[in-house]
Structure formats: C-alpha cells, structure tokens
Amino acid sequence: MKLLKIFLIIVIIFNFTHVSSSENNDELTNKISKNIRCLICQGQSVYDSQSDFSISMKLVIRKKLNEGLSENEIYNFLKSQYGQWIIYDPEFNKKTFILWLLPILLFLIGGAIIFRKFIVQK
Amino acid sequence: MKNKVILKNKVILIVLLLFFTFCFVVLYKGLNNSNIYIPKTIYEKTLINFSSKDLFSKNEISSDKIFIDSEFYILNIWASWCLPCRYEHPKLMQLSKNSSVKLIGLNYKDNPSNAKKFLNEFGNPYSMVITDKKGTISIELGAYGVPETFLINKDKKIIKKFIGSLNQKSLKEINLILK
Numbered sequence: 001m002k003l004l005k006i007f008l009i010i011v012i013i014f015n016f017t018h019v020s021s022s023e024n025n026d027e028l029t030n031k032i033s034k035n036i037r038c039l040i041c042q043g044q045s046v047y048d049s050q051s052d053f054s055i056s057m058k059l060v061i062r063k064k065l066n067e068g069l070s071e072n073e074i075y076n077f078l079k080s081q082y083g084q085w086i087i088y089d090p091e092f093n094k095k096t097f098i099l100w101l102l103p104i105l106l107f108l109i110g111g112a113i114i115f116r117k118f119i120v121q122k
Numbered sequence: 123m124k125n126k127v128i129l130k131n132k133v134i135l136i137v138l139l140l141f142f143t144f145c146f147v148v149l150y151k152g153l154n155n156s157n158i159y160i161p162k163t164i165y166e167k168t169l170i171n172f173s174s175k176d177l178f179s180k181n182e183i184s185s186d187k188i189f190i191d192s193e194f195y196i197l198n199i200w201a202s203w204c205l206p207c208r209y210e211h212p213k214l215m216q217l218s219k220n221s222s223v224k225l226i227g228l229n230y231k232d233n234p235s236n237a238k239k240f241l242n243e244f245g246n247p248y249s250m251v252i253t254d255k256k257g258t259i260s261i262e263l264g265a266y267g268v269p270e271t272f273l274i275n276k277d278k279k280i281i282k283k284f285i286g287s288l289n290q291k292s293l294k295e296i297n298l299i300l301k
Contacts, residue, residue: 040267053257053261059256059258081261
C-alpha cells in the first residue's frame with residue numbers, strides 16, 4: 001500500500017512537472033509570436049493571424065523552443081532569415097536611434113519648458 | 123530689455139520654422155517611398171540543414187544528400203492548389219533542360235496524391251520532390267509563401283530569391299547566372 005502511495009505521488013509529481021514545462025513553452029510561444037510580425041498580413045502579429053505563414057511560424061517557434069533555443073536566439077534566427085522588420089520591438093542601432101531617443105528628448109524639452117514657465121517664475 | 127524679448131522671440135520663431143521644415147521634408151520624402159515591405163532578394167546566405175520526406179519514395183532525406191554533385195540548384199516551393207505555380211510551371215520545365223542546374227521541388231502543405239496528379243498533368247521538372255507538410259521548412263528557409271524560388275550555388279549559398287511566380291525577367295536573370 002505504502003509503495004503504491006509513493007508510486008502515485010511520483011507519477012503525479014512527474015505529470016505536473018511535465019504539464020508545467022509544456023505550459024511554459026506554450027506561454028513563451030504566445031509571447032514570442034505576439035512580438036513577430038505576420039509578413040503577409042497587414043498590421044497583424046503572428047499570434048493574431050490565422051494565415052498559412054503564421055500557423056507555420058508558430059510551429060517553428062515551438063519546435064525551436066523544444067530544441068532548447070532561448071527567446072533571443074529565436075528572434076536572432078528569424079531576423080537572420082527575414083530581416084529586422086519581422087520583430088515588432090526594434091533594437092537600438094544607427095537606423096533606429098531617432099525612434100528611441102526622440103520621445104526622451106521631447107519629454108526632457110517639455111519638462112524644461114514647464115519647469116521654467118511655471119516653477120521658476122513662481 | 124525690449125530688444126532682448128524681441129531677439130528671444132525671433133530665435134524661437136527660427137527654431138520652430140527649422141523644426142517644421144525638417145518635419146515637412148522628412149514626411150514629404152516618405153510619401154514617395156513604397157509602403158509595401160519588400161524583402162531583400164539578393165543575399166549570400168548559407169542554406170540551413172533540414173530533412174524531409176521524398177514525395178514519391180516517402181524516404182526521409184537530409185539536405186546534405188540533396189545538395190550534392192551539381193553546379194547550381196533551384197529550390198522551388200510549390201503546391202498543387204497554388205494557381206501562380208501553374209503559371210510558372212512551363213518556366214521550370216524550360217529551366218530543367220539546363221544541365222548545370224538541379225531542380226528541387228519543395229511541396230508546400232499539399233496532399234501527396236494531388237501533387238503527383240499535378241506533376242503528371244503538367245510534367246515533372248524536378249530531379250527530386252520533397253515535402254513540407256506543415257510548412258515549417260519553408261519558414262526556416264525564410265520563405266513567405268508559394269510559389270517561391272531560391273537559386274543556390276555549389277557552396278550551398280543562396281544567391282538569389284524570387285518571391286512569387288517566375289516570369290520572363292527572372293528567367294533571364296537565372297540564365298545569366300547559370301551561363
């Protein structure tokens with residue numbers, strides 16, 4: 001009886017860890033596919049789209065995760081095959097620096113104007 | 123004091139004017155750009171390794187054994203349900219007469235019996251047809267859909283990629299490289 005209990009506990013634990021690992025991969029697949037552009041759709045992510053391209057892309061992401069690739073490695077692989085455009089989150093480089101720095105710059109300028117107009121003058 | 127205020131206003135006006143001119147020029151230039159994304163079609167990228175089933179023998183073959191013993195390879199992604207593939211098929215038949223190139227068909231998300239029927243009806247230009255039932259090989263190759271054609275050299279470098287069906291212009295380009 002005791003042996004059976006131990007066996008059951010082991011089976012349950014094993015099954016739960018199995019479920020949680022595949023769930024992790026599911027979550028990660030969803031997370032990555034939300035950040036990948038469906039290249040043949042207009043304004044849709046791979047996650048949202050049901051096109052042939054997106055369905056296969058989701059399978060590839062899952063396959064790569066099962067092979068043990070990390071999230072960044074998958075992005076890099078897709079970037080090497082399809083170019084920077086496929087990622088929704090553009091990286092910081094000499095082509096995108098204005099995109100990243102302009103909001104900060106405008107925020108600082110706006111802050112400076114408000115500071116001078118309303119706080120210093122008071 | 124008054125002069126200072128006038129000077130300050132002038133500076134602000136000039137800065138604003140410059141800013142708006144800059145914005146105008148950037149946006150105006152952007153008007154002429156195409157808003158359709160065009161991927162790079164010329165690149166030297168090494169082909170990924172993959173393995174797939176042969177359409178006829180159903181044996182699993184790895185890409186190392188497919189891309190062997192030829193000067194050039196044309197990897198053509200096709201499907202029997204794809205209409206543009208029918209248009210480009212005669213061009214592939216024409217290319218298959220060239221002995222310096224080996225044509226490999228990648229049958230994309232297709233029913234094997236339909237694929238065989240298609241080849242029986244229109245002729246088989248391929249020296250080998252492999253299958254991509256789930257479309258994952260095409261994605262790993264960097265393809266967008268069907269039809270798509272990759273020109274590969276003997277070092278397994280992708281020299282050129284043709285998205286969509288082959289036309290006279292692309293055929294000329296291929297023949298120029300093959301010669």
